[in-house]
Amino acid sequence: MTGPGDGSPSPEIFVLGLGLIGGSLVRAAAPLGPVAGWSPSPETRSAAAADGFTVHDTLDETIMRAAERDGLLVLAAPLTAFETLLTRIGELAPTARLTDVASVKGVVADQVESLCPSARYIGSHPMAGTASSGWAAGSATLFDGAAWVTCLDEMSDLQVWADVAHLALRMGSRVVPAEAPAHDEAVARVSHLPHLLALALAQVGEAGGSLALSLAASSFADGTRVAGTRPELIRAMCEGNRKALISAMDDVLGILGVARGSLASTGSLQKITSGGHEAREAFDNRYAGLTELTLSGEDLLDQLISVGSAGGHVTAVEGSGAQTQVHVRYPDEI
Amino acid sequence: MTGPGDGSPSPEIFVLGLGLIGGSLVRAAAPLGPVAGWSPSPETRSAAAADGFTVHDTLDETIMRAAERDGLLVLAAPLTAFETLLTRIGELAPTARLTDVASVKGVVADQVESLCPSARYIGSHPMAGTASSGWAAGSATLFDGAAWVTCLDEMSDLQVWADVAHLALRMGSRVVPAEAPAHDEAVARVSHLPHLLALALAQVGEAGGSLALSLAASSFADGTRVAGTRPELIRAMCEGNRKALISAMDDVLGILGVARGSLASTGSLQKITSGGHEAREAFDNRYAGLTELTLSGEDLLDQLISVGSAGGHVTAVEGSGAQTQVHVRYPDEI
Numbered sequence: 001m002t003g004p005g006d007g008s009p010s011p012e013i014f015v016l017g018l019g020l021i022g023g024s025l026v027r028a029a030a031p032l033g034p035v036a037g038w039s040p041s042p043e044t045r046s047a048a049a050a051d052g053f054t055v056h057d058t059l060d061e062t063i064m065r066a067a068e069r070d071g072l073l074v075l076a077a078p079l080t081a082f083e084t085l086l087t088r089i090g091e092l093a094p095t096a097r098l099t100d101v102a103s104v105k106g107v108v109a110d111q112v113e114s115l116c117p118s119a120r121y122i123g124s125h126p127m128a129g130t131a132s133s134g135w136a137a138g139s140a141t142l143f144d145g146a147a148w149v150t151c152l153d154e155m156s157d158l159q160v161w162a163d164v165a166h167l168a169l170r171m172g173s174r175v176v177p178a179e180a181p182a183h184d185e186a187v188a189r190v191s192h193l194p195h196l197l198a199l200a201l202a203q204v205g206e207a208g209g210s211l212a213l214s215l216a217a218s219s220f221a222d223g224t225r226v227a228g229t230r231p232e233l234i235r236a237m238c239e240g241n242r243k244a245l246i247s248a249m250d251d252v253l254g255i256l257g258v259a260r261g262s263l264a265s266t267g268s269l270q271k272i273t274s275g276g277h278e279a280r281e282a283f284d285n286r287y288a289g290l291t292e293l294t295l296s297g298e299d300l301l302d303q304l305i306s307v308g309s310a311g312g313h314v315t316a317v318e319g320s321g322a323q324t325q326v327h328v329r330y331p332d333e334i
Numbered sequence: 335m336t337g338p339g340d341g342s343p344s345p346e347i348f349v350l351g352l353g354l355i356g357g358s359l360v361r362a363a364a365p366l367g368p369v370a371g372w373s374p375s376p377e378t379r380s381a382a383a384a385d386g387f388t389v390h391d392t393l394d395e396t397i398m399r400a401a402e403r404d405g406l407l408v409l410a411a412p413l414t415a416f417e418t419l420l421t422r423i424g425e426l427a428p429t430a431r432l433t434d435v436a437s438v439k440g441v442v443a444d445q446v447e448s449l450c451p452s453a454r455y456i457g458s459h460p461m462a463g464t465a466s467s468g469w470a471a472g473s474a475t476l477f478d479g480a481a482w483v484t485c486l487d488e489m490s491d492l493q494v495w496a497d498v499a500h501l502a503l504r505m506g507s508r509v510v511p512a513e514a515p516a517h518d519e520a521v522a523r524v525s526h527l528p529h530l531l532a533l534a535l536a537q538v539g540e541a542g543g544s545l546a547l548s549l550a551a552s553s554f555a556d557g558t559r560v561a562g563t564r565p566e567l568i569r570a571m572c573e574g575n576r577k578a579l580i581s582a583m584d585d586v587l588g589i590l591g592v593a594r595g596s597l598a599s600t601g602s603l604q605k606i607t608s609g610g611h612e613a614r615e616a617f618d619n620r621y622a623g624l625t626e627l628t629l630s631g632e633d634l635l636d637q638l639i640s641v642g643s644a645g646g647h648v649t650a651v652e653g654s655g656a657q658t659q660v661h662v663r664y665p666d667e668i
Contacts, residue, residue, distance in 0.1 A: 199610025276533025
C-alpha cells in the first residue's frame with residue numbers, strides 16, 4: 001500500500017469528529033479522494049452535509065463502512081471522547097487502520113493498546129490550530145506548511161504509517177516522525193508551556209489595572225494571544241501531558257527564579273537576556289542547512305525516528321513493503 | 335503656549351539621539367514644523383543629513399539653539415547617556431523645556447531633579463518599537479496608534495505637558511497621562527515581564543532539542559518573538575525598572591507555581607486557564623465603551639491623572655494657562 005507516487009490508491013478517509021481539526025481535514029481531503037465524516041452533533045452533521053461533504057448519520061455506520069473499505073479511521077474528537085470511540089471501534093472494526101490527531105500521543109497509544117489492541121494504529125498530530133473551534137472554523141488550508149507528527153516505534157506498521165504520511169503530505173504538511181514520548185516532551189515545551197505562560201502573563205497584566213492594559217502593546221498582545229483559546233481545550237491538552245509539562249514548568253520556573261534572584265541581588269539580567277536571545281536565534285535558524293536524502297532498508301523505522309529527532313522531516317514516500325523508499329530533508333550534522 | 339488648535343505655534347523640537355525612536359521622531363515631526371537632531375555618531379549625523387533633515391554638529395550647539403528658541407529638548411538617547419546629557423543641559427539651558435522618551439520614568443525624573451532641577455520637565459514614553467534599532471530602522475509612522483505616556487504630578491508644568499501632548503497627538507498617538515511610579519509599575523507588567531517570559535520560553539524550547547524546535551508553531555513563535563530584541567536594549571529597560579519588575583516577576587512566579595502544584599497534585603489546571611482566559615478578554619475589551627469628555631479647571635492635573643489611571647486617553651488640547659481645555663476618551667465607569 002502506498003499513495004499517489006506510484007499510482008496505487010490511498011485508503012478512503014473516515015473522520016470521527018468535525019470540529020476545527022476534523023472539519024479542516026474533511027475539507028482538505030475531499031478534493032484528493034473519498035472522505036466521509038461523522039459528528040455526534042446533528043447540527044454539525046447538517047452543516048457539513050449542507051456544505052457538500054459526505055456525512056454518515058451514526059458512529060456505527062461510519063466504523064462499519066471503514067471496515068468494509070479497509071479505510072483509514074481518523075479520531076478527531078476531543079480526547080475525552082476517545083474511550084467511547086475506541087471501545088466501539090474495538091467491537092466493530094478491531095483490525096482497522098487507525099490514526100488520531102490529538103495533541104498528546106502517549107496516553108492515546110495506551111488507550112488504543114487497551115481498548116483496540118489489534119488495530120493497525122499510527123498516532124499523529126498536526127501542529128496547526130487557531131483560537132477558534134467548531135465546524136465553521138475549519139479551513140482546507142489549515143495544515144499547509146505545518147509540522148505533522150507521525151508516531152513510530154520499532155513495532156509500528158510501516159504501511160499504515162505511509163497512509164498517514166501520504167495524507168499529511170497531500171495537505172502540504174511537513175511530516176515529522178517521532179516516538180510518542182519524544183513528541184510529548186517536545187510539545188510540552190513548545191506548545192503547552194507557551195499556553196500557560198500566556199495565561200499567567202494575561203493575569204499579571206490585568207492585575208496592573210486599566211492603566212496597564214491601556215499601555216499594553218505588541219509584546220503583551222503577542223505574549224498573551226493563545227490565552228484567548230477556549231479554556232477547556234487548553235486544559236485537555238495540558239492536563240493530558242502532565243508529566244512532561246511539569247518538567248517544562250520546572251525548567252521555566254528555574255530560569256525565571258534565577259533571573260529574579262540576580263535582578264534583586266546584583267541588578268543584572270545578563271544571563272537570561274543573552275541565553276534567551278541565542279535560543280531565539282536557534283529557533284529562527286532551525287531549517288537552515290537541511291539536505292535531501294532517500295531512506296530505505298530493514299531499519300527504515302529507526303532511520304525515520306533519527307531524522308525526526310534531528311529536526312528533519314519527510315517529503316515523499318514511494319513503493320511499499322520492503323521496497324518502501326522515504327525521501328527526507330534533514331540537518332547536515334546528523 | 336498651546337498648539338495647532340488655536341493658531342499659536344508649537345515649539346521647535348530638538349532631538350538628542352537619532353536611533354529607532356529619535357530617528358522616527360525626527361521623520362514624523364519634520365512635516366509638522368521645525369525640528370533638528372543631534373547624535374554623538376558622525377555616521378548617524380551624516381545619514382540623517384543626507385536624508386534631508388536638519389542636524390547639528392555638536393551637543394552644545396543643539397542645546398544652546400534650543401535655549402535661544404525656547405524649543406522643546408527631547409532626550410532620545412540610551413538611558414546610560416542621560417547623566418552626561420542632563421549635566422550639560424543644566425549648564426547651558428537650565429530652564430529648558432525638556433522631555434525624554436525612555437521606557438522607565440521614575441529614575442529619569444530623579445536624574446532631572448538632581449542634575450537639571452530648574453528644567454521645565456515632563457517625562458514621556460511612546461509605547462512603540464520594533465526589534466530593530468539605529469537611524470535606518472526609523473519610520474515616520476512608528477507612533478501612529480501607539481499609546482504615548484505623558485508623566486504628570488501635582489507640581490507639573492501644564493504648558494510643557496501640553497507641548498509634549500501636542501507633539502504626540504500630531505504623530506497619531508493616544509496620549510495617556512500617568513504619574514511616573516504608576517507608569518513604571520504598569521510597563522513592568524505589560525512590557526518588561528513579557529520580554530523576560532519570551533527569553534525564558536526560548537531557552538526551554540531550545541533545551542528540548544531539534545525535534546522540539548522543529549515542532550514549534552505559532553504559540554511558540556509569538557511567545558518568543560521579543561526575545562529577538564537586542565539583549566542590551568532589554569537589559570537597559572528591565573534593569574532600569576528593577577523594583578517594579580521584581581514585583582511583576584513575583585506575581586508570575588506565584589501564578590505558575592500554584593499551577594504547577596495543582597497539576598502535580600490534582601492534575602487540574604482549572605484556575606490558571608479560566609483566570610487567564612478572562613484576563614485576556616479584559617485586554618481585548620480594554621477600549622470598549624469609552625466616552626468623550628472635556629476637562630478644565632484648577633484641578634486639571636488631577637483629572638488627567640484620573641483619566642489615565644482609569645484606562646482613558648487624551649484626544650486634543652486647546653487653549654492655554656487657566657483656559658486650557660483637554661478632550662479625553664475615558665471608560666464609562668470612572
